[in-house]
Amino acid sequence: MRTVKASTASLKKAAALIRAGGIVAFPTETVYGLGADGLNPQACARIFEIKGRPRFDPLILHECTAARAKKLFSKIPAGAEKLMKKFWPGPLTLVLPKSRSVPEIVTSGLPTVAVRVPANAHALALIKAAGRPIAAPSANRFGRLSPTTAAHVKKQLGDGPDLILDGGATHIGVESTIITFTRGKPVLLRPGGLPLEEIEKIAGPACKPEKTGKKRPLAPGCLKKHYSPEARLVIIEPGVAIKPAAKAAYLAFSRKPAGTWAGVQVLSRGGDLREAAANLFSALHKLENSRARVIYAERVPAKGLGRAIMDRLRRASAV
Ligand code: TXA
Ligand code: MG
Numbered sequence: 001m002r003t004v005k006a007s008t009a010s011l012k013k014a015a016a017l018i019r020a021g022g023i024v025a026f027p028t029e030t031v032y033g034l035g036a037d038g039l040n041p042q043a044c045a046r047i048f049e050i051k052g053r054p055r056f057d058p059l060i061l062h063e064c065t066a067a068r069a070k071k072l073f074s075k076i077p078a079g080a081e082k083l084m085k086k087f088w089p090g091p092l093t094l095v096l097p098k099s100r101s102v103p104e105i106v107t108s109g110l111p112t113v114a115v116r117v118p119a120n121a122h123a124l125a126l127i128k129a130a131g132r133p134i135a136a137p138s139a140n141r142f143g144r145l146s147p148t149t150a151a152h153v154k155k156q157l158g159d160g161p162d163l164i165l166d167g168g169a170t171h172i173g174v175e176s177t178i179i180t181f182t183r184g185k186p187v188l189l190r191p192g193g194l195p196l197e198e199i200e201k202i203a204g205p206a207c208k209p210e211k212t213g214k215k216r217p218l219a220p221g222c223l224k225k226h227y228s229p230e231a232r233l234v235i236i237e238p239g240v241a242i243k244p245a246a247k248a249a250y251l252a253f254s255r256k257p258a259g260t261w262a263g264v265q266v267l268s269r270g271g272d273l274r275e276a277a278a279n280l281f282s283a284l285h286k287l288e289n290s291r292a293r294v295i296y297a298e299r300v301p302a303k304g305l306g307r308a309i310m311d312r313l314r315r316a317s318a319v
Contacts, residue, residue: 025150030176038133051160053142061115094116141157148285191308232295239298265287
């Protein structure tokens with residue numbers, strides 16, 4: 001398996017690989033995806049194998065235009081239509097009733113499908129050249145830290161993908177916000193790169209997912225434990241004094257802690273939540289490499305992109 005810089009020639013090659021049933025890791029504006037032909041069940045099955053992902057956790061389909069994305073749905077509520085118009089291409093995934101063309105393996109047998117149009121020139125060129133939707137979860141091993149660089153993908157998946165397209169660091173840095181609709185109202189399934197406040201301005205107030213009472217949750221992939229570094233992660237209040245230790249690392253929001261640590265990362269010196277989100281996974285990858293046994297992570301304000309950051313930290317800290 002090779003890592004190649006994204007270019008006209010390498011994108012053409014990557015598209016041919018996708019059409020032939022191959023697996024290509026590629027950049028989006030949120031995190032790197034592990035892509036396969038979304039209409040080829042066998043190719044999609046390889047994604048689950050490479051990630052070690054359970055089959056009950058469905059995939060997101062990526063399209064290059066809203067017009068093409070809409071063909072993957074069988075019913076589109078008015079609110080969803082407005083969101084697509086306003087936020088695609090961008091870090092928003094919509095979960096709506098699927099059309100017949102979507103294979104069962106993509107949706108894990110659910111009647112709905114998750115679709116988005118990524119705002120990344122390489123991703124759009126790849127989808128366009130492949131001529132079909134690309135199914136792509138984040139390109140990490142199941143339950144582990146998400147990748148925001150090609151090197152992160154290589155570190156976790158090694159020779160799994162047939163090709164890794166290197167398009168540099170992703171600029172949003174956390175996964176897309178996932179929205180579904182129930183009785184015409186938006187429901188937040190996963191906070192992410194598009195702040196909920198912006199979605200609510202267009203589609204009205206969002207509700208929390210209803211408890212289905214079934215074994216399968218409404219958002220099957222939103223497991224309590226997820227996005228985990230190898231070290232134990234503990235969430236702390238900012239500025240609370242923690243005794244530095246040789247085997248402990250520190251993830252600060254805006255101010256460097258005192259003392260000597262196995263590793264220290266500051267998410268945003270200016271206290272900017274967008275910048276903090278963009279740096280979150282790469283900071284956690286670095287602290288994981290520091291071989292600390294525990295990572296203390298400061299709580300950030302739970303508004304705007306802070307909601308996605310806190311969601312990832314909470315799941316990373318779950319045991
Ligand atoms: O930003 C992103 O969304 C990235 C990039 C690569 O596009 N992708 C990503 O995919 O985060 P993944 O597979 O790591 O997360 C997708 C989530 C999973 O939790 C999955 O359970 C949920 O979307 N999902 C997919 N289809 C669904 C459906 N029909 N109903 C509810 N949840 C669904
Ligand atoms: Mg993921």
